[in-house]
Amino acid sequence: MTAHDDARLIAAARKGDARAFAALVDAHQQKIRGFMRRFAGHWADADDLAQEAFVTAWRKLDRFEGRSSFASWVCGIGYRIARDARRGHDRGAQRDYEWLSRQDEGEAGAPLEDRIAVARAMADLPDDERAAVALCLCEGFSHSEAAAILNQPLGTVKSHVARGRERLLKALETHDE
Helix, strand or coil: CCHHHHHHHHHHHHCCCHHHHHHHHHHHHHHHHHHHHHHHCCHHHHHHHHHHHHHHHHHCHHHCCCCCCHHHHHHHHHHHHHHHHHCCCCCCHHHHHHHHHCCCCCCCCCCHHHHHHHHHHHHHCCHHHHHHHHHHHHCCCCHHHHHHHHCCCHHHHHHHHHHHHHHHHHHHHHHHC
């Protein structure tokens, strides 16, 4: 979907057209859910968080200024919801194992032990680094888009991605030994 298509649907949704908003959700839900899955670490939680992000976006659609893409804006909403939910939520190794056991076929090519090691390494990253890594390396957002989503300076996001990548590589090297 193009930015023009998004703008047209947003304008219609602002006038109360629920079908237009549903089209926006259909167009962007995979990207939002993918980010939430990587950030939250548990598919059921992530899908709930993504749904909550879209519900919040619907309620606050009048606040969307168009300075970023619609997907970036919704990812930012989802990030803040997930970050707040995470503060009181303790994920254990069993949840990581269950999440990895249910990975979709596109990610299931790696051995389960490697996927568990990656999930544990991601879980060990500080929230800001994990979010930047999930957005840029896993979901394909640019550093600029991630900076807008996370409401952080561009240089900070680049640093988070670089440090996060380093930590993941180090954790995977340790796992291989």
